[in-house]
Amino acid sequence: MLNRQLEYLNEHIVKEQKFDEILNVFEKMCQDKISGLDKYEDMILFEAGVYNFTGQDLFHVSLTRQVPNEDEFFQLSVTLLFEVDIENEQYQITIWDCDLDNNIFEYIKSTDVFKYANNTRYKNIEIVLDET
DSSP states (O other), X not given: OOXXXXXXXXXXXXXXXXXXXXHHHHHHHHTSOOTTOOTTTSEEEEEEEEEOTTSSOXXXXXXXXXXXXXXXXXXXXXXXXXXXXXXXXXXXXXXXXXXXXXXXXXXXXXSHHXXXXXXXXOSXXXXXXXXX
């Protein structure tokens, strides 16, 4: 599950793309609905913050689509990694689409994180499909 969506992301996202373009690709990928799943099963997560998953503090901006897989979940994520700076170290967001009254992509575009990520060069981008 989500293999077709992973392939789509890998074909349409390239390093050096601005965040607004990446967000548009991710949003289009999310429009490819998975049969039999409702909005509480096919979920979208937006996260931003400073994390040390790689052994180095980096500012992460992450878009994740999560769907159930028996007792686990598949998570398809696009993560932009930035050097930590005085501006981005203040940002900390974790929000699921089901917790919003409005469209999550419109919400993302309204955040300071979006403005920062769209106007700042990132160090790396990761597109990953994980099973939790």
